[in-house]
Structures are given as structure tokens and as C-alpha cells.
Amino acid sequence: MTCPICKRKADPAYRPFCSKRCADVDLAHWLSGSYxxxxxxxxxxxxxxxxxxxxxxxxxxxQ
Incomplete structure (x- = not known):
């Protein structure tokens, strides 16, 4: 599985992301209304x- 943000290999600790940074980027997209x-x-x-x-x-x- 690849990270949906940067396309690197996903890390099981942050799945489906590769890092906390990419998870936070994704969260920011949701919170800003981009998604x-x-x-x-x-x-x-x-x-x-x-x-x-x-x-x-x-x-x-x-009845």
C-alpha cells in the first residue's frame, strides 16, 4: 500500500500514511474543507x- 499523500510505502504505525506528517496533511485537508x-x-x-x-x-x- 502506498501513502495517498506522497506515494511512499505506508508505515503500519500510520497506515494508510507513511508518517505522522502525511496523516496531519490529510487531516488538514478535511478540516479546511478541501475534501x-x-x-x-x-x-x-x-x-x-x-x-x-x-x-x-x-x-x-x-392504522
Missing amino acids: AVPSQDPDDIEAAIDAIEEALQDIPRK
Whole structure:
């Protein structure tokens, strides 16, 4: 396995990274927002709440 930051051989102590430095670089990418998980949610919280309420209305209720 190679380090995803610098492509050197991974060190078992820092796996999947080769060193603490590369692990810290990766963490900094996450904390700064350089990495992001894509989302289908609306940006506006009110729109998100409305979308959830609409989805809940479509679910049949047990009687």
C-alpha cells in the first residue's frame, strides 16, 4: 500500500500514511474543507426541512 499523500510505502504505525506528517496533511485537508463528501441535500435548511416533511407525507401510516 502506498501513502495517498506522497506515494511512499505506508508505515503500519500510520497506515494508510507513511508518517505522522502525511496523516496531519490529510487531516488538514478535511478540516479546511478541501475534501468533501457530496450531498444531495438542499443548501438552505428551510428547503431541507420542507423536503423531509414532503417525504414523510408519502410514507403510508399504519392504522
